[in-house]
Amino acid sequence: MALRARRPRVSESKPAILDLEAGCGLPESIRGFHAAMKSAEVVRRVRRNTDLIIVPGAMALAAQTVDQIHSAADMGSTIILETAIAFGNAREFAGQRRILSREFGIEIESPIDLWRGAVGSGLPYIEYKRPLVFVRDFGHAVPVVATGDQALAAVQNFTVAASVPFGPGKIIFLGSPLGPVLLAGDREGAHWLSSQALQALVD
Amino acid sequence: MKKSIGDNLIPKGWTFEKGLDLVKAARFDGIEMWLGDGAWFKPETPDHEVQLLRRKIDNAGLSVSTVCNSLDWDQNIAARDPKVRALAIKHVERQIETAQILGTDAILVVAGVVTQEIPYNEVYQRCLDSLAVLSEKAKAAKVKIGCENCNSEQRFLLSPREFSTFLDQVNSPWVGIHLDVGNIHDTGFAEQWIEINGPRITRVHVKDVLKHRGRSGDQSVYTNLFLGDNDWPAIRQALRKVGYDGWIIAEMEARYRFAPDQQFYDTSAAMGRFISGKM
Numbered sequence: 001m002a003l004r005a006r007r008p009r010v011s012e013s014k015p016a017i018l019d020l021e022a023g024c025g026l027p028e029s030i031r032g033f034h035a036a037m038k039s040a041e042v043v044r045r046v047r048r049n050t051d052l053i054i055v056p057g058a059m060a061l062a063a064q065t066v067d068q069i070h071s072a073a074d075m076g077s078t079i080i081l082e083t084a085i086a087f088g089n090a091r092e093f094a095g096q097r098r099i100l101s102r103e104f105g106i107e108i109e110s111p112i113d114l115w116r117g118a119v120g121s122g123l124p125y126i127e128y129k130r131p132l133v134f135v136r137d138f139g140h141a142v143p144v145v146a147t148g149d150q151a152l153a154a155v156q157n158f159t160v161a162a163s164v165p166f167g168p169g170k171i172i173f174l175g176s177p178l179g180p181v182l183l184a185g186d187r188e189g190a191h192w193l194s195s196q197a198l199q200a201l202v203d
Numbered sequence: 204m205k206k207s208i209g210d211n212l213i214p215k216g217w218t219f220e221k222g223l224d225l226v227k228a229a230r231f232d233g234i235e236m237w238l239g240d241g242a243w244f245k246p247e248t249p250d251h252e253v254q255l256l257r258r259k260i261d262n263a264g265l266s267v268s269t270v271c272n273s274l275d276w277d278q279n280i281a282a283r284d285p286k287v288r289a290l291a292i293k294h295v296e297r298q299i300e301t302a303q304i305l306g307t308d309a310i311l312v313v314a315g316v317v318t319q320e321i322p323y324n325e326v327y328q329r330c331l332d333s334l335a336v337l338s339e340k341a342k343a344a345k346v347k348i349g350c351e352n353c354n355s356e357q358r359f360l361l362s363p364r365e366f367s368t369f370l371d372q373v374n375s376p377w378v379g380i381h382l383d384v385g386n387i388h389d390t391g392f393a394e395q396w397i398e399i400n401g402p403r404i405t406r407v408h409v410k411d412v413l414k415h416r417g418r419s420g421d422q423s424v425y426t427n428l429f430l431g432d433n434d435w436p437a438i439r440q441a442l443r444k445v446g447y448d449g450w451i452i453a454e455m456e457a458r459y460r461f462a463p464d465q466q467f468y469d470t471s472a473a474m475g476r477f478i479s480g481k482m
Contacts, residue, residue, distance in 0.1 A: 025285060087284050115320045136322060139283050184324035
């Protein structure tokens with residue numbers, strides 16, 4: 001009897017875009033992700049068994065948000081966590097840095113101004129991997145420590161996105177806001193996001 | 204049509220009262236108040252002091268044509284940083300409030316500044332978002348927001364049709380265009396902007412421009428009325444065509460180096476000729 005190849009299971013759960021409300025520093029990012037991923041639901045609380053969760057424009061990460069990310073990752077979900085902390089003050093940055101490190105093992109560094117001295121030396125496109133695309137920057141970016149395959153995007157020799165395994169799931173940390181760029185219609189950004197989504201939704 | 208001139212043109216070192224006397228003596232009908240420019244009119248100026256400004260304007264026999272601001276270039280309603288954007292919304296809201304106190308029904312906003320860093324599509328979307336908020340405030344106050352066409356400086360909404368489409372998308376009768384006929388130097392013709400955007404023109408700024416006279420011939424240079432390349436008879440015809448009979452406001456970028464008060468008399472005389480059609 002011939003062996004049948006196992007078909008990948010495609011998740012039937014809708015992607016969720018988690019609205020952090022007061023904790024979201026870039027509300028336009030929610031709309032951007034939603035515009036690029038129309039099947040996603042904007043929610044204030046993530047349902048169980050959601051395979052892809054997007055957390056746009058995180059400025060403040062409340063305990064409840066942290067718990068939701070933990071639970072989802074424990075269930076094997078992919079969480080795209082976009083920070084907006086480059087627009088926060090020093091105290092807010094220190095707070096987010098501490099939470100990311102303590103709760104998820106994600107180490108970030110102080111935001112960089114991508115346009116300081118950039119004029120005349122080319123555009124600081126964010127170079128995403130898997131697939132390789134170039135996406136518009138959003139002025140400032142938060143570098144993240146990542147090694148090897150964990151590094152997902154870079155600009156000006158800084159890693160600004162990382163895929164961090166977390167239990168059976170993973171967290172994709174975005175140090176350069178992607179949602180606002182999606183809202184502005186960046187095709188390559190949308191392509192990259194849909195690739196990540198497909199990967200998360202297919203076993 | 205009525206003639207006005209900005210209080211930002213009052214010669215440096217003059218008091219507001221002395222400036223008003225000059226505006227009146229030069230036979231203007233009104234004055235445009237620039238929030239954030241003169242010492243007398245800041246966003247933090249309390250209501251009772253704004254009321255005092257109005258009394259001085261009334262006593263001089265003048266009206267307020269518009270409330271402008273000099274803050275949009277640093278605090279724009281399309282800024283990326285939400286905190287900066289909030290400041291922009293706040294100063295525009297203050298313009299609306301002070302317009303009510305000063306007895307006018309129009310303000311000017313420079314909506315959106317495109318740079319190499321902050322691209323067009325982003326600016327476009329955020330302008331729509333911010334104007335959706337501000338138009339409600341404008342509606343409640345019955346004050347119209349005129350988005351100025353600063354074509355070359357903004358690098359935004361570069362054609363009259365695009366401006367019209369933008370206003371379609373804003374979709375509020377309380378948001379229109381504050382048309383500057385001197386800003387269209389390199390990208391078209393003022394009269395066509397008037398024809399296309401006619402009913403939505405809230406106010407008109409006037410200045411003249413010498414096209415492509417810069418050092419290398421690649422830049423245009425602002426100048427006083429009738430010295431430049433604007434086709435003033437065509438502009439007047441177009442304004443008549445669309446039935447515009449409101450304020451025309453002098454916004455002179457090029458200032459007189461000597462006898463700055465003389466610019467008020469010369470500009471007012473030129474505007475008078477423009478209105479009468481004796482050109």
